[in-house]
Amino acid sequence: MLEVTGLSAGYQGNDVVHNVALRVDKGEAVMIIGSNGSGKTTLFQTMCGLLSPSSGKVLFEGDDITGIPAERIARLGMRFVSAARHLFPRMTVQEHLLLGAYPNRPDPETMSIVLDLFPRLAERRRQRAGTMSGGEQQMLAVGRALMSKPRLLVLDEPSTGLAPLLAKAAYEALAVLRERGLTVLITEQQVPLAMAFCDRGYVLENGFIRLEGTTEQLAANPAVRSAYLGVT
Amino acid sequence: MIANILDGIVLGLQFGLLATGLTLIYGLGGVLNLGYGQIAVVSAITVALAMDAGMPVLPAVGLGLLVGGLLGLFLDQTILRPVYRLRGEGRVLLSLLLTLGVSFIVDGFLNWRFPLKALSLHIGGGAVEILGVLMRRGSLVASAITLVTFAGLFVFFRSTSLGRAIRSVIEDEDGARLIGIDPKQMLRLILILSGVLAALVAVTRSMVAPVDTKSGLSITVFALIVTVVGGLGNVVGALLAGIILGIINVIAAKLIGSYISLIILLGAAAVTILIRPAGLLGVKE
8 A cells, every 4th residue: 555665855955764665555654663763753744745756666556656745645645644733723613624634625424433533622613622631632633634535544653642541542432443444654753552552563763674583583572662752 | 973873883884894805814814905995996896887888787786796816816816925935934924025016016007007996886765864874875885794704704604614724724724724625716716705805895985985906905904904903813803993994093083083993093003013913803823
């Protein structure tokens, strides 16, 4: 579904990620793990089109989408939920969800699925996003992305800024979506959470992919265990 | 005093609509259009020339609004193109310089070709009494048109998906892009809308006082002052600031003299910036 080859990107000519190759197949949940500053967010921004790569290729469902602007990528059926969330502070929950479907007419069925998944949003439909808690904002960012009925959802550190219980709840919601057939790519710093959820993963260090494998393989790797799982 | 306040509201509604066109472009694209007043004047002169040529009032006004919209689109497609390549402060400054240049060219052309042309639309019928004050029918028609336009704008921005998409770009441009909204497309729409609004203000203004070829700069200056006071990118703020400044303007002109009212307006804008840097209804970044 998504295939990235030889991707390098960064800011003002200084590459932060180098020669990244990764693949996400239909129906999979894949994680990119790495510590703070490893290049996860740069990689994410390049894939979603907010940043142009200096070299490499991104294919989505066989189409070359390298360097295409974010607004066009979003309309292809791949949605990105940024760690910065990028909500519209003075707009209501309801308005965010309606806009999520733009330019199409919001589908009532999708709306009820999203509100079932996040009952908090249903309670707060008229509240402005800027006045909500971090956890609620995260739900809204995911809900807004889901309104477009994406085939691939890419999440940048969905647990960022969330209390442990809320982070767990966020992953439970993602698990429900997976059962409905959604393909997911996640970057995550809180590795145990992502491990329990994903099928496969990549380890990003200093902008390079160092390791890849199934979650079981990664969990058994001594380097991963000591660096990301706190096991010595 | 009631008479002054009513006059102030009539003027203030026009100030508000004037500022709306300017503030939306700034809020959406960080572009400051100093040729705004000239769009209004060119539209007004178009209406006047069309009527001279024998066109009835309504089609002539329609033509004026069309010309306003097209001028907005023309700016978007031509001199604003290099502006869009810049971001932040550079974008504001370059847009300011280029549109100022356009305003000089347009002013020069108008003074050369149509030095004495002016638009004044006479609304027939006698004065109407409101709260014990006799109001000119032209003022009332102008205010009614302005209020209906504001109502239309509110409905558009609140309740249509295109209106919401435009607001989302003002709120968070990257956020809008991540859900498939093209900021450039929205900016183009807003430039067309602001051109139509400038033309509409010129037409309604001409029901109260003549709009001549030298009105451009003062229209832009009033729009800028109201925009600053109301908060950049905020339609409700523009309306509120417009009414407040309209009342201040009329009362200052009455008590002290019309030569001083512009200075008082500038003072009001300066005080607003000192107390609330983001404007009356602006939100801190």
